[in-house]
Each structure stands twice: as structure tokens, then as C-alpha cells.
Amino acid sequence: MLLLLASLAFVQYVRTSSSDQNPYLMTDYSRLHPVKVERVLQGEAEAQLIGLVKDAKAKGLKLSIAGQRHSQGGHTYYKDAVVVDMTSYNQVLSVDPEAKRIVVQAGATWEDVQKAVNPYGLSVKTMQSLNVFTIGGSISINAHGRDIRNGSLIKSVESFRLLTAGGDIIQVSRTENAELFPLALGGYGLFGIILDVTLILTEDEVYRESTVLMNLEEYSDYFQNEVLPNPDIRLHIARISVAEDSYFKEAFSKNYTVDRSLKLSDHNKLKSNDNWVAPGKLLFNINRSTDWGKNAQWNLQKHFFVEQSDKIVSRNNAMRAASAFMEYSQPGANDLLQEYFIPLPQFDAFVQRLGAIVKEEDMNLLNITIRYVNKDDEAVLSYAKQDMLALVCLFHAPLSKAGQQRMKQGVERIINEVIASEGSYYLPYIAYPTLEQFRNVYPGYEYFFAKKKDYDPDELFMNYFYEQYGG
Amino acid sequence: MNLKWLIRSQSIMTLAAGMIYPYYLLFLKNLGNSFSKYGLAFAVFTISSAAVSHWLAPRLDKHGVCMMIVSSLGMMGAMLVFPWTSSYGWVLLLQLLMGTCNAMQRMSERVLLADYTEPGSRGAGIGSYHFWTSVASGFAVILGGFLIDWLTINILFYLSALLYGTSAWTIWRTNRPAVPRAKEGSVSEHNVL
CATH class of the missing domain: 3.30.465.10 (Uridine Diphospho-n-acetylenolpyruvylglucosamine Reductase; domain 3)
Known part of the structure; x- marks a missing residue:
């Protein structure tokens, strides 16, 4: 019995010995590229932070700034840097x-x-x-x-x-x-x-949720003709099926429409959306590992969301979606996000290419949601160069070198399609895209990094995003 | 009951405790922003454990088995309630309850261990007791971590409750006074008491 326990402990030791599980190294939500940092400092007061900046400058240390560290491309830490946990x-x-x-x-x-x-x-x-x-x-x-x-x-x-x-x-x-x-x-x-x-x-407003199931090919017309012109629809999200049986064929759209007949005070008590975490987490774990799980997840989502149609929800409650069921802490693999912004006219063609590449490259795609962003090019590194539909793709991939190489290969192909569609991709995620692809999608890069050098000539504020694309 | 059944029931109890205990510490730490607050929760546990010991002491010899059952049932209740706590006050109340259960369990465990062993030949029995409860604890901790990765800490609380319930039932089963229906072979077990 003792031997069995000892062997079990040994198996766990081996299973959890990958560097993404090393508690003495720092990483972000991706658990990729764990490194040793000088120290993590909790931000507490203005004077303390000013002192830190001056001190780091004097000692030639780098600073990285971290919040919840949900970005996935090493934006919040750097080797031997002081990480300011805000x-x-x-x-x-x-x-x-x-x-x-x-x-x-x-x-x-x-x-x-x-x-x-x-x-x-x-x-x-x-x-x-x-x-x-x-x-x-x-x-x-x-x-x-x-x-x-x-x-x-x-x-x-x-x-x-x-x-x-x-x-x-x-x-x-x-x-x-x-x-x-x-x-x-x-x-x-x-x-x-x-x-x-x-x-x-x-x-804050009271919304009525409505969920519509449709063929994916109908979606962009539906969005442009039914959703965008209706000013009472304030929030919108859609989902594309990644289940084997309806792969890139089915989608559902969820709209939040203002209902002025209802009183806000009857509906604005803040609620947690993290109910039924355990069954959700179990199902999502099965979704990660089997096609059967992906079908089950999609069918349940369809059932669940259509059931929820007509639900009344306040704006503040609609803007706090459940997330705990997606948490994944097991060693050696992780869920990795990618996001692609595609102009409306190119959307249908791009989505079909995306579905095909994911299949061809055998990438494990867990879900895709669609959001909409208005054109907004105020930020120098703006992704919304036109009115865009954003495809948020959650992949599951091994953190091993080979696994990451395969992800990179797939993502590079997808980015080529993004570029051909005059779209863009989101920067908080893993730096799979090549330098050339980055520069192509973000023509403001030259100005951005030149100004970085003007404002911070010693490169005090440092992270892996800058290292990989700022050169 | 005899030593064998004491070991069985207490191994199940340690399985329940070992499964939740290290993760429960993490859970508690998340509730308070300071280590002092976290420390206080544990102090409350020890205070209640010590406070009830004087009251329990004179009843131990006669009601040791009963205390063991009540302790496991109390822990089962605490485990079922924990995921639903919404304030630090509730956590302190549960710490009080668990401290009391802890006193009952620890004290009756020692009394029963003494009862079921003979002076001069206790080593083997106590060694076996320690072995099985430790091994159970080891399995529990590994299983617990795995389960949280797949499910949630709340599920772990419920599973732990189930095991505490099983441990209480194991003790009750081997001690029910249904002597007339007992089979030949089990008479000796009842005779021990």
C-alpha cells in the first residue's frame, strides 16, 4: 500500500515537473516562457512607486507592470525584472x-x-x-x-x-x-x-436577452440587417459551432435589447454568474479532450441558451459573464486565446478559411465567439481599422516545444488569411505571428516604438511583447 | 468494535480530512486579506477545541464511541455548509464547530486506542493505526488535488462530507446494540465493549 502511494506520488511528481508548474518562476495566464524575475512588488502608494522607478533606473533594473496577468504573450513580466503587481x-x-x-x-x-x-x-x-x-x-x-x-x-x-x-x-x-x-x-x-x-x-439599463440559432453563412447578413440597424440592441455576442456534427455550420447569436417597460430597480441587484461551476468545468474538460465532448457541449449550449431566451438582465449583470468553469490548471497544456478582427464584407469568406485551416492543421479549437467593434483608430496600435467582427478563438494546446511549434504554424497561416482579408489580430496573446506579419497588420508600429524610445530611452519598462516586436 | 474497526473508521475519517485540509487552508487564506485574519480563524478553532475538552473529559470513558460518531457527523455538517458561507462570521462559527469536533475525535481516539490495546503490547496496534491513517491521508491529498483540477473545491467539500458520513456510519454499524441478531463470528467484536 505504501509502495502504491509512493509510486502515485512519483507519477504526480513527473506529471507536474514541467516548467509551467514551477512556483519559483513567473509567467502569465498562458503559463508559457516561465522565467525568474528579480522580485514581485505590490503597488501600494504613489511615493513607493516613484521610489521604485528611480531605484530601478539607478540600478539598471527593468520594470514590468502586471494586473491580473491574463494577457498571454509575456506582457506582464520579464527576465530579472521587478514586476510591479498593481x-x-x-x-x-x-x-x-x-x-x-x-x-x-x-x-x-x-x-x-x-x-x-x-x-x-x-x-x-x-x-x-x-x-x-x-x-x-x-x-x-x-x-x-x-x-x-x-x-x-x-x-x-x-x-x-x-x-x-x-x-x-x-x-x-x-x-x-x-x-x-x-x-x-x-x-x-x-x-x-x-x-x-x-x-x-x-x-445602467434593463435588457431582454434573445438567442437565435442559425446557419453560420446567414450570420453576417443577419448581423448587418437585423442587429446593427436596431439601436435598441446594445450588446451582442455570437458563437460558432466547433462540434464535429455542425463544425463551422451552425451559429447562434445572442442579443441584449433594451426593454423600457421594465423598471431598473427590479432587476439591478448584482449577481454572480458563476453557478454550476463543477458540472460546467467537467463538461469543458471533456470538451478539451474528445469530439464527443465538443458535440455534447454544443448541444447543451444550444439547449441552455435557447432556454434562456427572453431572460431579463440588467446591463451590469450582462457584463459579468461566467468564467470559473473554463479555468484550467493541469500541467503541460493550456487554453490559449487568439483573436482576429475581420471587416464585415470579408467575414464569410474568412470564416470558412479559418475553419478549414484549423481542421488541416489539426488544432484543438474549444470555442469561437464573435463580437463587434466600431471603427476606432485613435490608439496608435489600434485593431479596429474599420468596423470589424472579432473572432475570439480559444485553442487547447500542449505547452511543449513541438506543441507550440504546431500552434505557431497554424496561427501564421490564419494570420496570412487575416491580412488577405484586410483584418487585424489582437496583441495581448502569444507572439505566434511573425515580425513581418505584425508590421503588416500594425503599420503604426514604427511611430509607436520610436515614441517608446523617446519617452523611455533606457527601456526601463520592459516586457516580452517589446522584445519580440520592438526590435 | 475492536481495533480493526477503529482503524477502518478512522482511516476513512483521515481520508475525508486529508482530502480537504490543505486546500481548505488555501480557501481560508483567500477569504481574509491578511495573514492575521487567517491566523484568527485558526485560533478560534483551537479555543473551542480546548474549551470543550474539560466538559467532554469526564464523559469520555463511557461515551467515547458516541463522541466519535458525533464528531464525524459534525464535520460532515461543516463540510456541507462551507461552500455556502458568505461571511467571515460564518467561517468563525464553523471553526468553532470544527474545533469541538476535533476535540471529540482526538480525545475519543486516544481513549479507544487505549481501550483496544493492552499495556505492554500497544506498539503493534498503534503502529498499524498510524500506518493506515497516514496512508489514507496521503492518498486523500493526491486525490484531492486531482479532483480540484478537474472539478472545484466545493465538490471536494461535498466528497469530504460523504466520507465523514461514511466514517460515522462505519462506527455506528459496528456498535449498534443489535446483539440478538449478531452472527457467531461477530460476537467477539461486541464483547470488546
């Missing part, structure tokens, strides 16, 4: 219900913001589908989400205070230090530490 710098500083403004420290999460503004009948304009991310992290990647009327996050940022590489705190807005506004926003932590942010809010 999650402890998370106070809501003020809410002004009249002006619909909130001032919040960068380490606060969207959940903190929602809790602070919900009592005033206010809501966030643009954020990701999940509310677990920090504000600082979200504006550094210029996030977007289910809202189809308010553009990307940069639009709802009025100003922020930035701790620069020189150790100064400056106010950045469209009128003050305006050059830095579109650089640090969507700047992936390369221009300084964002301390606090003033966000423009909108009214």
Missing part, C-alpha cells in the same frame, strides 16, 4: 453620478467598478465580457467586449495619470500630454505605470 493598488477614488464619471486606481477590477457604480444606476460603456480584469490592464490592451455601440475602451477613457520612466506623475488626456494618450492606451505597459483612470460611464 492588483493591490485598487481603490475606487470617486464616483460622480451627475457627470457620469468614475476615478479608479489601475489595479481595481471591473467588478470593483460595477459594485461602485451600480447603486447610482450607472454602468461601464466598454469592457471585456468578464469582469475579472484590472482597469489598468484593460486600458493597456485597449479592450473591447459585447457592447456594439461604444467602440473600444479608449473611447470611454477621459484621462489617466501616468508615472513615467523619468519618475514624474503626469496627467494624460486628449488635451494634456495628448501625444501620450493614444500611445499608453493600448500601449501594453511600455510607456509608464498607469496610476488612476477617469472613465466615462453610461446608464
Whole structure:
């Protein structure tokens, strides 16, 4: 019996000995490229952070800035750098219900913001589908989400205070230090530490959810003719089937339409969406490993979402999707995100190519969701060069060298299609795209990195995104 | 009951405890932002454990087995409630309950171990007791980690509750006073008491 226990322990030791499981190394949500960092420092006070910047400069250390570390391309850490963990710098500083403004420290999460503004009948304009991310992290990647009327996050940022590489705190807005506004926003932590942010809010509203099942080929027409022209549809998300039986054939669309006949106060109690995590997690685990699981997941989702059709939900509750069931901590493999933005006219052709490449390259695609972003090229590294449909693809892949090489090969092929479709891809994820592909998709890169050198000549703020594409 | 059944029931109990305990510590740490708050939760546990010991002590010799059952049932209740706690106050209350259960279990375990062994020849029995409970704990911890990776910590709480329930049932089963229906072979077990 003891021998059995000892062998079991040995098997576990071997199974968990991959470097993605090493607790003494730092990585991000991808668990790829774990490295040793100098130390992780909790951001607590302005004076402390100024001291840190000056100290790091004097000692020639690099700084990386981290929030929830959900980005997947090494944006939040660097070898031998000091990682500034901003999650402890998370106070809501003020809410002004009249002006619909909130001032919040960068380490606060969207959940903190929602809790602070919900009592005033206010809501966030643009954020990701999940509310677990920090504000600082979200504006550094210029996030977007289910809202189809308010553009990307940069639009709802009025100003922020930035701790620069020189150790100064400056106010950045469209009128003050305006050059830095579109650089640090969507700047992936390369221009300084964002301390606090003033966000423009909108009214909380009551929505009626409706889910429509359709053929994938009908989707883009449906979106352009039924969803976009109807101003009462405020949020939208769609899903494409990756199940064997309906692979890239079926899709369903979920719309959130304002219902003015209902009183907000009857529906605006904030709710957790993380119910039934265990069965969901189990099912998602089966989805990762078998075709049968993918079919089961799709059929259940269809059933579940169509069942939910006509559900009443407040805007704040609609903007806090469940996520716990997707968490994956097992060694040696992980779920890796990719996101492709495709202009509406090219969408149908691109999606079919995407489905084919995923099949040909034998990539394990767990789900695809579709969101919409309005054209918004304010940020220098803007992805929304036109009105775009965004395909968020969740892959499951081994973290081994061979497994990653295969992912890279598949993604490079997909990016070629993206480029041919005049689309773009999202930068917070793993640096599979080549330097050439990056430069092709983000023509603002030259200006972006030149300005990085102007504002931070010693390259104090450092991460792997800069190392890989900034050269 | 005899030593064999004590070992069985307590191995199941350690399986339940070992499965949840290390992960329960992580769970608790997440509830409080400071280590002091986390420390307080544990202090409450020890306070209740110590406080009830004086009251339990005189009843141990007569009701040791009963205490063991109540302890496992109490732990089962705590495990079932834990995933539903929504405030630190509740956590402290459960720590109080678990401290009490811990006192009952630890004290009756020692009394019963003494009862079922003879002075001068206790080594083998106690060694066997320690071996099986430790091994159970080892399996439990490995299984627990695996289960959280696949499911959630809440499921682990429920499984642990199930095992605590089983351990209580094991003790109750071997001690029910249904002597008339007992088979020949099992009479000796009852005679021990």
C-alpha cells in the first residue's frame, strides 16, 4: 500500500515537473516562457512607486507592470525584472453620478467598478465580457467586449495619470500630454505605470436577452440587417459551432435589447454568474479532450441558451459573464486565446478559411465567439481599422516545444488569411505571428516604438511583447 | 468494535480530512486579506477545541464511541455548509464547530486506542493505526488535488462530507446494540465493549 502511494506520488511528481508548474518562476495566464524575475512588488502608494522607478533606473533594473496577468504573450513580466503587481493598488477614488464619471486606481477590477457604480444606476460603456480584469490592464490592451455601440475602451477613457520612466506623475488626456494618450492606451505597459483612470460611464439599463440559432453563412447578413440597424440592441455576442456534427455550420447569436417597460430597480441587484461551476468545468474538460465532448457541449449550449431566451438582465449583470468553469490548471497544456478582427464584407469568406485551416492543421479549437467593434483608430496600435467582427478563438494546446511549434504554424497561416482579408489580430496573446506579419497588420508600429524610445530611452519598462516586436 | 474497526473508521475519517485540509487552508487564506485574519480563524478553532475538552473529559470513558460518531457527523455538517458561507462570521462559527469536533475525535481516539490495546503490547496496534491513517491521508491529498483540477473545491467539500458520513456510519454499524441478531463470528467484536 505504501509502495502504491509512493509510486502515485512519483507519477504526480513527473506529471507536474514541467516548467509551467514551477512556483519559483513567473509567467502569465498562458503559463508559457516561465522565467525568474528579480522580485514581485505590490503597488501600494504613489511615493513607493516613484521610489521604485528611480531605484530601478539607478540600478539598471527593468520594470514590468502586471494586473491580473491574463494577457498571454509575456506582457506582464520579464527576465530579472521587478514586476510591479498593481492588483493591490485598487481603490475606487470617486464616483460622480451627475457627470457620469468614475476615478479608479489601475489595479481595481471591473467588478470593483460595477459594485461602485451600480447603486447610482450607472454602468461601464466598454469592457471585456468578464469582469475579472484590472482597469489598468484593460486600458493597456485597449479592450473591447459585447457592447456594439461604444467602440473600444479608449473611447470611454477621459484621462489617466501616468508615472513615467523619468519618475514624474503626469496627467494624460486628449488635451494634456495628448501625444501620450493614444500611445499608453493600448500601449501594453511600455510607456509608464498607469496610476488612476477617469472613465466615462453610461446608464445602467434593463435588457431582454434573445438567442437565435442559425446557419453560420446567414450570420453576417443577419448581423448587418437585423442587429446593427436596431439601436435598441446594445450588446451582442455570437458563437460558432466547433462540434464535429455542425463544425463551422451552425451559429447562434445572442442579443441584449433594451426593454423600457421594465423598471431598473427590479432587476439591478448584482449577481454572480458563476453557478454550476463543477458540472460546467467537467463538461469543458471533456470538451478539451474528445469530439464527443465538443458535440455534447454544443448541444447543451444550444439547449441552455435557447432556454434562456427572453431572460431579463440588467446591463451590469450582462457584463459579468461566467468564467470559473473554463479555468484550467493541469500541467503541460493550456487554453490559449487568439483573436482576429475581420471587416464585415470579408467575414464569410474568412470564416470558412479559418475553419478549414484549423481542421488541416489539426488544432484543438474549444470555442469561437464573435463580437463587434466600431471603427476606432485613435490608439496608435489600434485593431479596429474599420468596423470589424472579432473572432475570439480559444485553442487547447500542449505547452511543449513541438506543441507550440504546431500552434505557431497554424496561427501564421490564419494570420496570412487575416491580412488577405484586410483584418487585424489582437496583441495581448502569444507572439505566434511573425515580425513581418505584425508590421503588416500594425503599420503604426514604427511611430509607436520610436515614441517608446523617446519617452523611455533606457527601456526601463520592459516586457516580452517589446522584445519580440520592438526590435 | 475492536481495533480493526477503529482503524477502518478512522482511516476513512483521515481520508475525508486529508482530502480537504490543505486546500481548505488555501480557501481560508483567500477569504481574509491578511495573514492575521487567517491566523484568527485558526485560533478560534483551537479555543473551542480546548474549551470543550474539560466538559467532554469526564464523559469520555463511557461515551467515547458516541463522541466519535458525533464528531464525524459534525464535520460532515461543516463540510456541507462551507461552500455556502458568505461571511467571515460564518467561517468563525464553523471553526468553532470544527474545533469541538476535533476535540471529540482526538480525545475519543486516544481513549479507544487505549481501550483496544493492552499495556505492554500497544506498539503493534498503534503502529498499524498510524500506518493506515497516514496512508489514507496521503492518498486523500493526491486525490484531492486531482479532483480540484478537474472539478472545484466545493465538490471536494461535498466528497469530504460523504466520507465523514461514511466514517460515522462505519462506527455506528459496528456498535449498534443489535446483539440478538449478531452472527457467531461477530460476537467477539461486541464483547470488546
